[in-house]
Amino acid sequence: MKVLVIGGDGYCGWATALHLSARGYEVAILDSLVRRHWDLELGVETLTPITAIQKRIDCWQGHSGKRLELFVGDITNYEFLSQTLRSFEPEAIVHFGEQRSAPFSMIDREHAVLTQVNNVVGTLNLLYAMKEFLPDCHLVKLGTMGEYGTPNIDIEEGYITIEHNGRKDTLPYPKQPGSFYHLSKVHDSHNIHFACKVWGLRATDLNQGVVYGVLTEETGLDEVLINRLDYDGVFGTALNRFCIQAAVGHPLTVYGTGGQTRSFLDIRDTVRCVELAIANPAESGKFRVFNQFTELFSVGDLAMMVKKAGTAMGLDVEVNHLDNPRVELEEHYFNAKNTNLLSLGLQPHFLSDSLLDSLLNFAIRYKERVDAQQILPKVSWRR
Amino acid sequence: MKVLVIGGDGYCGWATALHLSARGYEVAILDSLVRRHWDLELGVETLTPITAIQKRIDCWQGHSGKRLELFVGDITNYEFLSQTLRSFEPEAIVHFGEQRSAPFSMIDREHAVLTQVNNVVGTLNLLYAMKEFLPDCHLVKLGTMGEYGTPNIDIEEGYITIEHNGRKDTLPYPKQPGSFYHLSKVHDSHNIHFACKVWGLRATDLNQGVVYGVLTEETGLDEVLINRLDYDGVFGTALNRFCIQAAVGHPLTVYGTGGQTRSFLDIRDTVRCVELAIANPAESGKFRVFNQFTELFSVGDLAMMVKKAGTAMGLDVEVNHLDNPRVELEEHYFNAKNTNLLSLGLQPHFLSDSLLDSLLNFAIRYKERVDAQQILPKVSWRR
Numbered sequence: 001m002k003v004l005v006i007g008g009d010g011y012c013g014w015a016t017a018l019h020l021s022a023r024g025y026e027v028a029i030l031d032s033l034v035r036r037h038w039d040l041e042l043g044v045e046t047l048t049p050i051t052a053i054q055k056r057i058d059c060w061q062g063h064s065g066k067r068l069e070l071f072v073g074d075i076t077n078y079e080f081l082s083q084t085l086r087s088f089e090p091e092a093i094v095h096f097g098e099q100r101s102a103p104f105s106m107i108d109r110e111h112a113v114l115t116q117v118n119n120v121v122g123t124l125n126l127l128y129a130m131k132e133f134l135p136d137c138h139l140v141k142l143g144t145m146g147e148y149g150t151p152n153i154d155i156e157e158g159y160i161t162i163e164h165n166g167r168k169d170t171l172p173y174p175k176q177p178g179s180f181y182h183l184s185k186v187h188d189s190h191n192i193h194f195a196c197k198v199w200g201l202r203a204t205d206l207n208q209g210v211v212y213g214v215l216t217e218e219t220g221l222d223e224v225l226i227n228r229l230d231y232d233g234v235f236g237t238a239l240n241r242f243c244i245q246a247a248v249g250h251p252l253t254v255y256g257t258g259g260q261t262r263s264f265l266d267i268r269d270t271v272r273c274v275e276l277a278i279a280n281p282a283e284s285g286k287f288r289v290f291n292q293f294t295e296l297f298s299v300g301d302l303a304m305m306v307k308k309a310g311t312a313m314g315l316d317v318e319v320n321h322l323d324n325p326r327v328e329l330e331e332h333y334f335n336a337k338n339t340n341l342l343s344l345g346l347q348p349h350f351l352s353d354s355l356l357d358s359l360l361n362f363a364i365r366y367k368e369r370v371d372a373q374q375i376l377p378k379v380s381w382r383r
Numbered sequence: 384m385k386v387l388v389i390g391g392d393g394y395c396g397w398a399t400a401l402h403l404s405a406r407g408y409e410v411a412i413l414d415s416l417v418r419r420h421w422d423l424e425l426g427v428e429t430l431t432p433i434t435a436i437q438k439r440i441d442c443w444q445g446h447s448g449k450r451l452e453l454f455v456g457d458i459t460n461y462e463f464l465s466q467t468l469r470s471f472e473p474e475a476i477v478h479f480g481e482q483r484s485a486p487f488s489m490i491d492r493e494h495a496v497l498t499q500v501n502n503v504v505g506t507l508n509l510l511y512a513m514k515e516f517l518p519d520c521h522l523v524k525l526g527t528m529g530e531y532g533t534p535n536i537d538i539e540e541g542y543i544t545i546e547h548n549g550r551k552d553t554l555p556y557p558k559q560p561g562s563f564y565h566l567s568k569v570h571d572s573h574n575i576h577f578a579c580k581v582w583g584l585r586a587t588d589l590n591q592g593v594v595y596g597v598l599t600e601e602t603g604l605d606e607v608l609i610n611r612l613d614y615d616g617v618f619g620t621a622l623n624r625f626c627i628q629a630a631v632g633h634p635l636t637v638y639g640t641g642g643q644t645r646s647f648l649d650i651r652d653t654v655r656c657v658e659l660a661i662a663n664p665a666e667s668g669k670f671r672v673f674n675q676f677t678e679l680f681s682v683g684d685l686a687m688m689v690k691k692a693g694t695a696m697g698l699d700v701e702v703n704h705l706d707n708p709r710v711e712l713e714e715h716y717f718n719a720k721n722t723n724l725l726s727l728g729l730q731p732h733f734l735s736d737s738l739l740d741s742l743l744n745f746a747i748r749y750k751e752r753v754d755a756q757q758i759l760p761k762v763s764w765r766r
Contacts, residue, residue, distance in 0.1 A: 078492065109461065109511040113504055120503065120570070121496055124563075128492040131766055152552035153545060160557075162536060162545055167716070169535035171557035174543075175573065180507075183577060187503070187570040190558065194566060198710040199766040327581040333550070383514055383582040 002026045003278060004088055006075060006126075007096030008068075009053045010035050011228050012142070012211060012270050016094060018218035018225065019271035020278070021066050028069035028088045029053070030081075030097065038104070044235065044374045046228035047244055047366045048214070059224035075122040082129045092138045092278045093130070097122055098184070102146070103234045103325075103379040105181035112180040119184035120191065127195040138281040139203040140274060141192060143185045145263045145293060145336065147207060149176025150329050155336035158205065158289020173289075178328055179381070189289075196287040203286075204277045208270065209263030209293030212239035213355060214362060216268050227267075229362075232374040239264065239302050241375075243356065246310040246317045247363035248370045253377065256324035258300025261334035263293035266349040276344040290340040294348035309356035327381040385409045386661060387471055389458060389509075390479030391451075392436045393418050394611050395525070395594060395653050399477060401601035401608065402654035403661070404449050411452035411471045412436070413464075413480065421487070427618065427757045429611035430627055430749045431597070442607035458505040465512045468520075475521045475661045476513070480505060481567070485529070486617045486708075486762040488564035495563040502567035503574065510578040521664040522586040523657060524575060526568045528646045528676060528719065530590060532559025533712050538719035541588065541672020556672075561711055562764070572672075579670040586669075587660045591653065592646030592676030595622035596738060597745060599651050610650075612745075615757040622647065622685050624758075626739065629693040629700045630746035631753045636760065639707035641683025644717035646676035649732040659727040673723040677731035692739035710764045 003020050007013040008029030021027045031053065039045055051059070057068045069088060073080040075097055098119040099105065105115035123141070130137050148155045151174070161170045172193065175186045192203050219227040230236045231244040242252045265273075273292045282288040297305075303319045310317040324330065342348075349355070386403055390396040391412030404410040414436065422428055434442070440451045452471060456463040458480055468476075481502040482488065488498035506524070513520050531538045534557070544553045555576065558569045575586050602610040613619045614627040625635045648656075656675045665671040680688075686702045693700040707713065725731075732738070 109508065112511070113507055116503055116507065116570075116574075117500055120499055124496055124499065125492065128495070135766060151554055153547040153550045153554075160545070160547065162543070162557075164536040164543065167536045171534055171536075172559065174545075174554035174557055176555065177573065177577065180574070180577070183570075183573050186573055187499075187566075190560065190566050190569055191499075191563070194560065194563070198764050381581050383518060 002090045004028050004030055004090035004093045006030045009033060010096055013096035015216045015219055015227055015267055016271045016274050017068060018060060019216060020275060021068060022064060022218050030071040030084055032074040033072060042234055044232040047231050047369055048226045048229045050226060050228050051224050055224055059222055063221050075125055076118060078125045081125050082133060085129050085133050090137060092140060094274055095126060095141045101235050102179035102181045105179050106379050106381055115181050116184045120187050123188045124191060130201055131199045140277045141203060141205050143189055143205045143207040144182060145207050145209045145291060146182040147175045147177050147186050149178055150332040150334055152333050157291045157337050157340050193287040196285055200285045202282040202284050204282050205289045206292045207289060209265050210237050211265055211267050211270050213267040213359060216271055233377040238299055242303055242306040243359045244363045245375060246306050246315050247360055247367045250375050251318040251320035252303045252306060254299055254303050254319055254321050255326060257330040258303060259298055259331040260328060261296055261298045263296050263336055265294045268349050269294055273341050273346060276341055276346060280344050291336055291338045292341060293338055295350060309353055310360060313360060325377045325380045385473045386475045386477060387411050387413055387473035388477045389413045392416060393479055396479040398599045398602055398610055398650055399654045399657050400451060401443060402599060403658060404451060405447060405601050413454040413467055415457040416455060425617055427615040430614050430752055431609045431612045433609060433611050434607050438607055442605055446604050458508055459501060461508045464508050465516060468512050468516050473520060475523060477657055478524045484618050485562035485564045488562050489762050489764055498564050499567045503570050506571045507574060513584055514582045523660045524586060524588050526572055526588045526590040527565060528590050528592045528674060529565040530558045530560050530569050532561055533715040533717055535716050540674045540720050540723050576670040579668055583668045585665040585667050587665050588672045589675040590672060592648050593620050594648055594650050594653050596650040596742060599654055616760040621682055625686055625689040626742045627746045628758060629689050629698050630743055630750045633758050634701040634703035635686045635689060637682055637686050637702055637704050638709060640713040641686060642681055642714040643711060644679055644681045646679050646719055648677045651732050652677055656724050656729060659724060659729060663727055674719055674721045675724060676721055678733060692736060693743060696743060708760045708763045
């Protein structure tokens with residue numbers, strides 16, 4: 001089965017492309033490489049020394065005997081996108097190809113507009129190209145659990161049945177996204193839902209939690225295959241960032257009280273979830289939503305777990321509560337469903353001491369590459 | 384009080400600008416005039432011979448002694464927009480400045496992308512400019528009742544209280560928009576809601592029904608002040624279109640069974656609703672939603688009402704059921720609340736025989752201007 005991975009040079013995309021290739025899927029990568037460009041613009045670098053995509057692909061071929069086809073270009077360019085689809089003819093498209101950082105989208109007006117135009121137009125182009133050339137192809141689109149915000153009721157998977165004034169309907173779950181980035185994902189979800197309805201396309205929206213970890217079976221095979229691992233204030237995410245901070249002796253940066261509860265998953269589960277979605281495609285005309293995470297943690301609890309694991313390894317780990325640069329509730333109810341992927345067979349890698357040890361050791365190995373100036377958050381949500 | 388009307392050269396915008404000016408507001412118009420350009424592109428024309436915006440403004444000054452300030456430019460140009468806000472310093476901004484036709488947005492990929500980028504970026508720019516230069520200004524933004532779709536439960540005004548698994552929260556009402564245009568309005572609503580939350584802006588989202596009629600107290604004063612009235616398959620809307628079809632002896636174009644129920648209001652109520660919203664601003668940090676309509680009708684019932692009124696005037700009126708070019712339910716539950724504006728004092732002009740007579744006579748007066756080639760819908764929602 002042919003699978004096109006859009007954004008296949010990124011953190012989740014690269015791991016997913018290799019995972020699918022290893023399992024016998026015929027994989028092509030489409031990537032604009034703009035993520036590397038944004039690192040240059042912001043003057044930040046992944047902790048890990050990632051190699052050029054062409055080198056990565058050659059190395060993977062050396063190990064696996066499998067060649068990933070590569071299309072370098074931008075999906076906001078419809079000509080390029082439609083030529084790629086006509087040339088490769090995928091049966092499934094995994095779409096990671098969006099600007100994925102909330103702080104990046106909040107830097108200023110230009111970054112907010114860039115994020116929303118890039119993400120919304122890229123996905124609109126994809127929907128039109130599928131309608132035109134591959135109406136039966138299955139779109140597996142990365143959304144985010146952050147689309148839901150923190151409602152005071154249980155979070156269902158994409159839809160909720162509401163009884164109101166004696167009548168009943170199952171409607172899209174109300175969204176309360178917390179940044180212009182998260183908003184772009186909500187816009188996408190609505191657009192994709194509509195395209196499924198009017199054109200009979202099939203799509204799965206994976207509302208993913210915060211991904212942690214770096215090694216997968218495939219990316220760990222060779223240093224040339226190494227995955228990116230962001231620790232900076234713009235692209236770094238909670239648990240990965242804490243481990244790197246612990247490794248270099250920087251206090252862990254908890255925003256506010258740390259009572260914010262979020263959903264998390266191991267990158268080894270990300271790749272498996274995408275595989276499960278592809279192997280069990282949505283029906284034609286159906287917009288299916290899976291909540292893609294395995295566990296819920298508060299940010300403060302995560303910091304304490306990293307402190308404990310770090311201390312056991314002889315590191316001196318402090319936890320700092322910074323003024324929260326975001327506008328978000330720090331104490332709130334949060335309970336989200338994630339049964340769809342479990343019922344398709346996902347066997348979670350729960351967060352464990354051994355994963356934390358491995359991640360801390362990994363961070364220590366590359367700690368000389370850390371630029372301490374890039375650790376603290378610099379982007380504020382407020383006026 | 385100073386009010387900036389963005390899109391003040393359009394159907395609702397022009398009538399609103401004059402209404403507010405007549406009532407003592409100091410009004411400026413910002414318009415890119417692109418609506419007139421789209422008419423040229425599509426080869427269509429309003430039924431009425433509208434004059435240039437500068438002539439309209441001069442004429443209004445002659446009648447009222449009041450000068451409308453004019454800013455010609457596009458709000459997707461942030462420099463232009465922020466200079467306008469700094470120069471005029473409005474206390475309220477009425478934002479009609481979006482691509483507002485569902486069929487236009489469904490013509491092809493280019494028009495879908497144009498609609499979403501134009502509407503979303505224009506509104507994002509406005510939010511950033513308000514945050515930067517006028518954080519206390521009240522944004523009165525035109526949304527649409529079409530954001531809700533046709534849920535099988537009552538439609539509330541923007542929010543719904545949901546009880547779920549023993550807990551309760553009031554959340555944004557779930558949206559099921561039916562075109563890329565309607566989707567752009569949903570995207571806007573989410574973006575504005577977020578900006579109110581993080582920056583403390585104040586906004587009112589007016590989810591407007593289908594507007595009918597053409598004369599207001601002010602636009603009827605002089606033919607130079609005449610409002611636009613669209614009858615073509617792209618920009619024309621249900622009731623206005625039916626009256627013009629009846630006037631020229633074209634069968635009324637009902638899509639499908641005509642069982643689609645929608646919300647409607649007289650343009651004389653549009654201008655009054657906007658005035659009420661301005662006079663009673665939202666609190667700082669609040670994203671307020673009003674459903675702006677006065678009555679519900681099925682499209683088929685409207686056609687029958689026009690047939691009856693036309694027949695009484697001696698016109699020969701046929702009703703044609705066309706294959707529905709849209710993807711929508713033709714038989715469905717529809718019950719929407721509209722108490723917010725009523726409780727602020729709106730006294731509706733309900734649809735009456737005399738309004739239909741007046742609209743039919745108006746259409747007959749200009750019927751030589753009708754291009755029969757432009758009446759039938761040419762844009763299909765389907766693949």
